[in-house]
Amino acid sequence: MNCLIEDFIINNPNGLHARPGAFFVDTLKPFKSEVKICNTHRGEKQVNARSLLSLMVLGIKQGHNVRVLFRETMRPKRWKRCETPLRQVWVNNVLKENLFNKK
Template identity: 45%
Template sequence: MLTKTFTIQNPTGLHARPATLFVQKATSFPCEVNVIKGTKKINGKSIMGLMTLGAKLGEQITLEITGEQAEQAMEELGKLLMSVHG
């Protein structure tokens, strides 16, 4: 399992368009993707789950990725989280 913490850089946080892009990218990989914020842990391939986190600009979330292509998924999803666009 790979685990890494990121700080949300998008001014709108992880809502609407950024969340949709994240889920689309996560589902393109065969591995399991979990997103953790505080005590909440959700499936990173679920748009509804991601929206319930309410992750805002400057907040930290942790990705837990397990399985095939985990390293590639971590790199790509990390880029999305660190992007100010989306």
């Protein structure tokens, strides 16, 4: 299994509450990967990043560190071709909304 891991610091003054959380979930729709997120500020518990309710349970506040993990089952050669575009598209979409700062 291939994995792409991105670490962020939450920039939004209100944390990752319902509205930015919904935006975050929407940014994942184009991707078929399994996506997990954890609030490393509070521990290593990973939840389904495609679920707004799961995001709310993490209690992500401004200044918290979060880790997003994309897991893909495709073959390594195909993954190598997809990893860079996935990183660029998804990270750029999230960063342009000023929700996160890249760690």
